[in-house]
Amino acid sequence: MRTCLIVDDSRVIRRVARRILEALDFQVEEASDGAEAMALCRDRLPDAVLLDWNMPVMDGLEFLHALRREPGGERPIVVLCTTRNEPEHIAAALAAGANEYIMKPFDGDIIEAKFAEAGLPFGRTA
Amino acid sequence: MTPSDMEVLAQIVGARSGLVLPPDQAYLAETRLAAVAHAEHLPGVDALLQALRAQPGEALLNAVTDALANSETVFLRDRPVFDLLRDAVLPALAGARPGGAVRVWSAACATGQEPYSLAMLAADLPGVRLDLCASDLSERCLHKAKAGLYTQFEVQRGLPIAQLLRWFEKTEDAWRIRPELRQAVRWRRFNLLHDMAPLGRFDLILCRNVLMYLAPEARRHVLHGLAGRLAPDGVLVLGASEAVCEAPDMFEAAPGGRGLFTLPRKAGLTAPRTGT
Known part of the structure; x- marks a missing residue:
């Protein structure tokens, strides 16, 4: 089963995203900031990361830079998921190695479309 | 919305666009017509239907046909x-x-x-x-x-x-x-x-x-x-x-x-x- 790490400091967002991703057949883990996510990634790299930007301790972009420097860290598909919606933010995330970018608010259709766009098409559970 | 209302609408839409208005979509039609009624400064859907049964002008018929057609689409669809x-x-x-x-x-x-x-x-x-x-x-x-x-x-x-x-x-x-x-x-x-x-x-x-x-x-x-x-x-x-x-x-x-x-x-x- 494919794995996805949800990184967001909002428990509500994590819960909503988890429900969507589990319906798309992902095994989900959660982290509430970049540092926590980094620790989980060093233990085991996920196939995908749904990544918030603004978080305490270590923000999403710092995490992304760090992840891409890890051994094998270029492999996970990373989809930013943030309220930041200025073109320069998007460009910075892509330059840092994000595969796709979701502007909050999102719904299941957007997550599904963006993950497929990033190279993770799925068979939905029936 | 009565079946006879739906018939009036189906006739208007069919004649102007060839679109078939499914009789079981009365609820959807009503929601869309409410927006037309508002834009036309009519008090509600009933008043709009009354106007459609009387002598509706071109513009009103267009607006109704327009509202009842499905225009949902996305970039790079399929x-x-x-x-x-x-x-x-x-x-x-x-x-x-x-x-x-x-x-x-x-x-x-x-x-x-x-x-x-x-x-x-x-x-x-x-x-x-x-x-x-x-x-x-x-x-x-x-x-x-x-x-x-x-x-x-x-x-x-x-x-x-x-x-x-x-x-x-x-x-x-x-x-x-x-x-x-x-x-x-x-x-x-x-x-x-x-x-x-x-x-x-x-x-x-x-x-x-x-x-x-x-x-x-x-x-x-x-x-x-x-x-x-x-x-x-x-x-x-x-x-x-x-x-x-x-x-x-x-x-x-x-x-x-x-x-x-x-x-x-x-x-x-x-x-x-x-x-x-």
Whole structure:
């Protein structure tokens, strides 16, 4: 089963995203900031990361830079998921190695479309 | 909304657009009519229905038809079709034409996502130049299409983020297609039930997810019209689930499937006819 790490400091967002991703057949883990996510990634790299930007301790972009420097860290598909919606933010995330970018608010259709766009098409559970 | 109300509406919409109004969609119709009533400064749906039963003007009939037609669409809808156009259809058509100029008609373009998707695609195809015409019956849809303004939700459906950055500018609360792309499309209000001859000839016609909403007689009429507008080696694209049942002799399925059709025999995708 494919794995996805949800990184967001909002428990509500994590819960909503988890429900969507589990319906798309992902095994989900959660982290509430970049540092926590980094620790989980060093233990085991996920196939995908749904990544918030603004978080305490270590923000999403710092995490992304760090992840891409890890051994094998270029492999996970990373989809930013943030309220930041200025073109320069998007460009910075892509330059840092994000595969796709979701502007909050999102719904299941957007997550599904963006993950497929990033190279993770799925068979939905029936 | 009574069954007799639905009959009145079905008659109006059917006569003006060929669309079939499913009797079981009264709730949806009522929601959409409420918006029309509001825009027309009528107190509510009942007053609107009364006006429609009396002597409705052209503008009101248009507004009602417009509101009851389904205009839901997304950028790059049904991606495999766009892949096929990019990899096979457009290069073949352009290769057989002077200057690589391909005349394209996006018929029933709704809010413009389809023609804009085509324009984005063509920008990356060397040797392909699109002469892009887009039409719809709905004034409201065309207005939005021309403005090229889309909500954050709309630009996240089907559009890769790199394409958003490249082809859109952010406004305060929406995303606007860049002028060079807006200028690449000629917009026209057009009813597919009308005589298509004045539109000229096209090498590629997209008429996707329209026929499925039409009455069989209207479908037959539209398919005949489209056949007459297609160049001998031209390609017609219908929705992935649509067929040419009402005009079986006028088209044949093109290789690759996916709702692509050509005129029978004489010419096809694999052997584009050159010259006139």
